[in-house]
Amino acid sequence: MDFEPPLLESYKTLLQSSLGFGVGTGDVRNDDKSSMVVEICELPLIDLNLKREEFMKEIIEAARDWGFFQVVNHGIPQEVLQKLKFEQKKVFQRPFSNKSQGNFLNLPVTCYRWGNSFAKNLRQTNWSEALHIFLHDIGKVYQEESLRSTMDAFATAVSPLVENLVQILAQKLNVPLSYFKENCSEKSCSVRLNRYPPCPLPSKVYGLMPHTDTSFITILQQDQAGGLQLMKDGQWVDVKPVTEALVVNIGDLFQALSNGFYKSVKHRVVAMEKVERLSAAYFYNPSPDAVIQSYGTPPLYKKFTFGEMAKLKQKDVMETGDKVGLSWFLCTPS
Numbered sequence: 001m002d003f004e005p006p007l008l009e010s011y012k013t014l015l016q017s018s019l020g021f022g023v024g025t026g027d028v029r030n031d032d033k034s035s036m037v038v039e040i041c042e043l044p045l046i047d048l049n050l051k052r053e054e055f056m057k058e059i060i061e062a063a064r065d066w067g068f069f070q071v072v073n074h075g076i077p078q079e080v081l082q083k084l085k086f087e088q089k090k091v092f093q094r095p096f097s098n099k100s101q102g103n104f105l106n107l108p109v110t111c112y113r114w115g116n117s118f119a120k121n122l123r124q125t126n127w128s129e130a131l132h133i134f135l136h137d138i139g140k141v142y143q144e145e146s147l148r149s150t151m152d153a154f155a156t157a158v159s160p161l162v163e164n165l166v167q168i169l170a171q172k173l174n175v176p177l178s179y180f181k182e183n184c185s186e187k188s189c190s191v192r193l194n195r196y197p198p199c200p201l202p203s204k205v206y207g208l209m210p211h212t213d214t215s216f217i218t219i220l221q222q223d224q225a226g227g228l229q230l231m232k233d234g235q236w237v238d239v240k241p242v243t244e245a246l247v248v249n250i251g252d253l254f255q256a257l258s259n260g261f262y263k264s265v266k267h268r269v270v271a272m273e274k275v276e277r278l279s280a281a282y283f284y285n286p287s288p289d290a291v292i293q294s295y296g297t298p299p300l301y302k303k304f305t306f307g308e309m310a311k312l313k314q315k316d317v318m319e320t321g322d323k324v325g326l327s328w329f330l331c332t333p334s
Ligand SMILES: O=C(O)CCC(=O)C(=O)O
Pocket: 192, 194, 208, 213, 220, 222, 228, 267, 269, 278, 279, 280, 281
């Protein structure tokens, strides 16, 4: 299994110190009272074949109340999604030495991530590996033609869906209709392929640590393994996989733009002992110089550029293992 990243080895010190001090239950899934109960519940499931006014209303309500929803009849051919899964499985089976050395697939060195080298405690662990590719870099993967063309087909198919969704969400606000065309492009959006290997200590670490996405919105394809959870009314809730559905979630930028009307909700992936899990996320981001302002009175957040936010995030993650995110820009700091 020379493709597996040495996750256990990398978390050895954190695991040993947690055992030594016997912190709480030692189970990251129950790391605060609010997370003791995990309910199985179904997110709003929205059919994009309904009348436009009907699904628009459902989308706006779900983004406001949940920050998450699932869509069916989304227009992405199942064949593209299945092919992506196949290619994704294949690419992660390349030897770890190959994946982790710079220039993997002719991509920038930061494209491949495994575990979390900044983790300061077990709540910041990721039992996973990921390939994060900006759309304008997909062409660089020319030596792996089937992976390149499949990622290209995925990005091309998701693009009209994501543009449709942001227009619907923006219509409710006073955001100029040209806002997204002017600020978001191929250069700024990205795809992240995630792989969660089976984990021998699923109660000690996360598959993916709790976080909010920095994007405007994220479109996610998850497989049937389950494990994705979101925070709803102070409790962790399972996002049960629905065949042929895609998960959509609001990111920090839309929360800011909507003056807090739409919610960027914390989510995480629990580690699983027996099964491998794959997911693919499409992040709809603006260019670094895009100005994000809160459309609402009084504004909750000061104006900021996406570049400023990204820099702060990087600094916070390096120093503390986690990001502060939008709170940096609150008009009245909490
Ligand atoms: O794998 C998942 O289901 C979630 C992935 C995710 O939250 C992310 O990549 O930001």
